[in-house]
Amino acid sequence: MIYFAYGSNMCTARLARRVPSVRPLGAATLAGHRLAWHLIGADDSGKCNIVATEAPDAIVHGVAFELDAERLEALHAAEGPAYDFLELPIEHAGDTLTAAVYRGRAEWLDDTRVPFDWYRDFVLDGARAHGLPAAWIERLNAVATQVDADSQRARANREILNETPANVTAG
Structure with a gap:
């Protein structure tokens, strides 16, 4: 299954x-959408969301991943009840x-x-690592953030940025 990530994923x-x-x-x-940071996260901070729009130039940059469709329980649990899981057309490598x-x-x-600043940093890290356009990265970097008052949660999330996971296969 192809999965389109546009936020922290x-x-x-x-x-x-x-x-x-x-x-x-x-x-x-993803055409016909804009990126927003207005979804209420479990921690009460803003999380990324895509919003359908009629604007002719609306586009969201993100990353395509291949995932095992039969084993998405943990991802659905992490995203929680705030999101609908649907299929949309994306453009990738000219297709x-x-x-x-x-x-x-x-x-x-x-x-x-x-x-939170650490959440925005997940989004920035992914955008940079996967070569999204510089103008998009600048736009992401300009998003206003807040410091997480839960320093333990912030530290634990920041540690993920330095991980090299063993369950990633070459694209």
């Missing part, structure tokens, strides 16, 4: 903690592919939410 080490095996395929795009995508449910959206 673009960070391969973070995604690898959530699924039994992962194979990064590389940069991909249109059908990809599984998480999109936030309306009742879990709040435009006043702000992401």
Whole structure:
């Protein structure tokens, strides 16, 4: 199964903690959507979401991964009830592919939410590691963040950025 990540799951080490095996395929795009940081996370901070829009130039940059469709329980549990799991067309390496995508449910959206700095860093790490466009990376880097008052949670999440997971296969 092809999975399109646009938020913290673009960070391969973070995604690898959530699924039994992962194979990064590389940069991909989702047309007809915009990126927002307004999904209410379990920690009450803002998380990434894609929002459908009629804007003709709307596009979300992300990463295509190949995952084992039969073993997604941990990923579904990590994403939680705030997201619907659906299939949408993405562009990858000049081809249109059908990809599984998480999109936030309306009742879990709040435009006043702000992401923690460590969460934004997952998104940035994934964008950089998979070669997303420099202008997109600048846009991600410009997102306002907040410091997580739970320093233990922040430290534990930051440690993931330095991991080299064993369950990642070459793309």
